[in-house]
Amino acid sequence: MELKGIHHVSSITATAKNNHYFYTEILGMRLVKKSVNQDDTSMYHLFYADEVGNPGTDLTFFEIVRAGHTYEGNNSISLTSLRVANDEALTYWIKRFNEYEVSHENISEQFGRKVLFFKDPEGQRLVLVSDQHNQGVEAGTPWDRSPVPQEKGITGLGPVKLTVPDPEPTVKVLTSIMGFNHVGSYASSLDGQPDIEVYETGKGGTGAEVHIEHRTDLPKERPGRGSVHHVAFRVANNDELAAWKDKIQAARMPNSGLVDRYYFKSLYFREPNGILFELATDGPGFATDEDVEHLGESVALPPFLEDQRHEIEARLVPLNTSVDK
Template sequence: MQLKGIHHVSAITANAKNNYHFYTEILGMRLVKKTVNQDDTSVYHLFYADEVGNPGTDLTFFEIPNAGTTYLGISSISGTSLRVPTNQALEYWNKRLDQYNVDHDGITMEGKRQVIHFRDPEKQRLTLVSDEDNKGVAGGRPWSKSSASIEHGITGLGPSKLTVENPTPTIQVLTEVLTFKQVDRYPSSIKGQEDIMVFSTGEGGTGAEVHLEVRNDLPRERPGRGSVHHVAFRVENKDELAKWRERLQAERIPNSGLVDRFYFQSLYFREPNGILFELATDGPGFATDEEVEHLGESLALPPFFEDQRKEIEAKLKPLDTKR
């Protein structure tokens, strides 16, 4: 069994309308699915991705209207990165972020890669990372109707950054339970802190990494709007996912068991520092219940919620996503 890389990242927003505007109109990503949080159908779950919602390209958001401020800290997924094709693409994005008054740090280096760290309007911690020298997992393809440059567009998810105080148990889960190996390290931007460790799985490269940051100067994070809920890793299919469940049980790691999310099958568990991991299958995908040309334009509900459509729609604020 081998994890194939990052599958998706799910974060929290307090305002679906503003969130939709930022990720589609400014970042140029495609909304490939407008659905509901299956654990709380009174709120939206929005999926932004590449042209067709390929695995490894979707950044998702649960809308929690009363979500408070995030207080940054340890035991958190403290950074989400988005891949762009080249260093030249970062030059384009540097100007575009300025154009839209997006808070960012300009082009810098992170290890051997050029990046731009930036924040969305809710202070979601994001990074654009160049795939200039990527030799690992291939990216997706930017949406052909993107509001941003297709040539320089976002092609998927890059490394997720985890921040912990004690790295040992997290490393043990990544390397001894999952299929990650430490492949690199680079200096922290925070004075006096340890190097950030790079772990990779599958074919490796930008789309298959977890970066582990150790901080001894922060309290535990209190999540809210602009925080990340969980990171999911790619599994080939449902049969392999069942084997992962057996592996977690053998390691006596509490887990959710197999969960049918309709667009993929899932398995959830927390590593010892409390960070929520998901294993998710590559299929069946987002075109299961909508034509590719019209992904994300209307409210999509898995079959097991279809008989509740009228009640669900009555609780949701209208969100116009017709293109």
């Protein structure tokens, strides 16, 4: 009953085509699954990850075509981290961002690590974090057919930052129910704001941290394109997920019950500041219905949607996801 780290982060895009270009051609991540939102099959659900979509490497996007602007604020997942192998890789990314006119800051330091803040074209708040000194959860392996050199590539998800007006109830859920431990803090970049507190689970390190930002000066975030929908944490197997369901229910927290996402099984609940958490199993994984060599090239549907394939595909705008594009 120990969460192993970050499983995936799911965000919102208004344009799947442009989103696909940025995350595969500029960031060099692999599209490992081109599917649909199982709760609304009119929208794409795209999964970008390492070479095979290992747990802890998946950044996913729901396409909501009419999604408006995000008004940043409290009660949000306000920053998503992407891991790279070392400090040298960040220098490569500065040059690449300049080449592709990606909005970014200079390399800085945060919690003893070199970091590089940047945004995607829809304003998604992102940061590259160096694993130069990481001794926690292992990283993934970038795809060797990426446009980014493999040794410079994105190796997985790093810490997520939660921005909340009252950290105490969120911290209580993380520590008393989910088993996270407090491991330190660092100064906010904003004058007059409290330090950002760091919590970790499992083996710890960049792949297993949640950072809590207490903001006293913000309204509640109004999500839209470029905002984060939820964060998922890794559970070893189905038996452990069932035990987590019992634990969440015993704490009187409303939850989804067990949900079969085909590539993994899940449990959803909201912590007291309204942020959506998911617990997701490590398996069976994305190669369940596609050969590893051809992940993400065709629309993949779980068996319970297969009889609707014709209608579903007719509503989707085609994406050029061939490796020969």
